[in-house]
Amino acid sequence: MPTRQAADAARAHILPLALAQFICSYAGTAMNVAITPMARDLDTTVFGVQASITLFTLTMAALMIPGSKLTDVWGRKRCLVAGLLLYGIGALLAAVAPGLGVMILGNALLEGAGSALMIPPIYILITVLSPDMATRAKYFGIVSGAGALGAAAGPLLGGLITSLASWRASFLLQVVVIAGIAVLVRRVPAPARLGHVPRFDLTGAVLCGAGLLLVVLGVLLSTRYGWRLGRSPVWLALTAGGLTLAGFVLHLRRTERRGREPLLHLRLFAVRTANLGLSTQAAQWLVMQGTFFVTAVYLQSARGYSAIVTGLVLTPATVGILVSSAAAERFARHHTQRTLTVAGFTATVAGLVLLLVLAATGSGIWRSAPGLLLAGLGLGTMLTSSVNLVQSAFPDRDQGDISGLSRAVSNLGSSLGTALAGSVIVSAASPGRHPYAASLGVLVVIAVIGLFLAVLLPRAPDA
Template sequence: MTTSSDAPSVPVAAARRVLVPLALAQFICSFAGSSMNVMINDISKDLDTSAQGVQIAITVFLLVMAALMIPGGKLTDRFGRKPCLMLGLVVYGVGALLSAAAPGLGVLILGNSILEGVGTALLIPPVYVLTTLLFTGTANRARAFGAIMALGGIGAAAGPLIGGLLTSAISWRANFVFQALVIALILLLTRTLEDPRPPDPSTVFDTVGAVLSAGGLVLVVSGILAADTNRWATLALLLAGAAVLAGFFGWIRRRERTGREPLLPTSLFHDRTANLGLVTQNSQWLVLMGVSFTIGAYLQVVRGYSAIATGGVFTAATAGLLASSLAAERLARRRAQRTLIVAGFAITVAGILLLLLLVRSFGGVWAFLPGLLLIGLGVGLMLTPSVNVVQSAFPDSRQGEISGLSRSISNLGSSLGTAIAGTILVSELTKHGYAAAMAVLAAFGVLGLLAALLLPHGRGAGQGRSGG
């Protein structure tokens, strides 16, 4: 059923109180995924590891989020949105504090990559489910998602800048203390949050499906990470990952045929518009996180920039993303979602090409700024419509499932971006790694653009369905 009214389902003042902690939750999770990109040298020296060791920690964090986001979304239906959100915040906070005190890479991976990753997988699906349930109508939902995605995008784009400031002024460990403080603030703000729908304890959790889906994603990304050391291991891991994922889809189809509830209903993939929207989400986060890691590693390892200098370079991307994200509500009223997503990818690809051409031709730091500004503008332009297209394609009763799938696809893009670009860059750091990594990221940007061009025309495509 299409929603005709754009009236919010909660009063304006109450809506703002709800949006603040939800948007902050998305901010800190996105911040965690990119802020370490400017601390590569500092962490490497302090923990006696390498740039590749830090890359693994970053990638594992993003991978844990992607692997567990679908099960996390399913748990929101069984135990409720608020309990999952609160538990996720607590687990994340413990991981941040452990990371701040890490004596070595192993403890850093446990705190940052595992605990923060698990916490994020628990808390992010409730953020999107609550937003979808509390805000009805295209414009109001676009406004809510715009605020959340704006802070999420700013977290990813400003992560290097804030992380660089904290690292240079205090220590790289202050980055994790900052995260713990933000988590404490969110916990305080969510005390009075009300879940609009009661949990359903009868919801069956598909444990086998959860293990298969997580295992398949872990094997695939691990294969990419191994590409610079052992090509046979890479091939074996990729094939094993593909086989496990095929087994996962076979398993959920078998459960559906026998009348049992699967972890992920195959019907979620029957909506063509939502499928294309998922592809655009994966591509935009792959490009954003891939560019962030590539430039961060290149500036520090090759050019010898400090954390603060590296973070300062990303100011252009932050400014661009902030400008376009904050215009999401106005743009949603004036332009079709397809138009915004197509324009976003076109601008982003142009920005990558500028980074590729200018940085190779000129040695100054200014060569990074035009390209990063365009990438920030492009990504900010398409973040909100991509999410809205997918979330609004399903009724309220499916929001837990589609939120988990949507966030898993996005975080898989983030982990793939870091793994692919990082593997290329680290393996050829003194040769042509920067150019090769940026060229590959541009290709993924073009793939996202093609998917966006296939989205249906019309202002209401894929929007506004509600009910249960």
């Protein structure tokens, strides 16, 4: 495909792809501010609603790699459309749910499965259809910014819609957006599949899904049980998940030796750049989601701010992510992806330290703005560069596999960020301690580890 035609194709498909990423990220955070009215309307408990929200994350994480593999079986655009259909049906069921059972079916299972089918094709299509690294960086920046905006704006928009209308209206809004995306996606080119249609590895999908489900469940349980050693459900779930994933790797090796198509090719883990890029992705999403969670809890619990005000206070971080994501193409034309990742982590560490210092020296509503803005600028810079590094490290035949692995790692990082920050807050909540400062301190340490991993990235210029 000539460069001009490739650029036109990439430009034509970016809007629906960015909207799809936005709505998936929005769904993950919007309902956190509507738990009480949802519990009342559904005649259930707060724990029941929290379980539905948690199951959405679990379903998406567990099915991300199998969903990505289906892009090679069904085709990338067809997989995207199937995800939109599932998600739309799920959101509609959630909007009219008479009780918790229908809510779990719609919100947790169908929306979660739809997201797992939708998200991998977004990144595959951008990689395959973009003519060069800088253009790819530009569109990854737009999609990453849309995802960050959805996650950050979820509490604000969700709280606003719930206050003005109902939590059900938030799900109806998702249905409308999904319908709009379905119309726009008709213009998205459908790249031809290379080679034969692979056989879907059902055994691998079950082992992968169960392993990731148990790992994410264990991480999420830490917010309730902490990280105490012993016969805690946290460690039981994590151990079971680790053993299941070990079985998954053995299954992949055995499948490849028999000459069959595995769910995930082990050759993906032989590329040093991609391994480091995946590690930095996990660290980035952990820090981002953890920062949003800690700040939101602090503002609502310690300061007594409403959901809407909390969302406004978090706006500088969202602005920072959007600004740096929008500049991704310009950055990529003048700097290597390694340089951008290192710079992003450096700015994020500085922003978190500034947030910690300013929050400790006063109680003004905007004292957190400088730190959040700087952290947001850093996060937006490196989210795009890390995705670009990982996706660009592989040829077209591996885009389905690496996209699912990349998104699964990012989802795991997001879940770990919220759970780790929550468990630190719980464990440090006794009198005389400072739980929010402790949580931010842990996030600073994770960001420093991410910076170290970024420094280890190869110095070779990007192709």
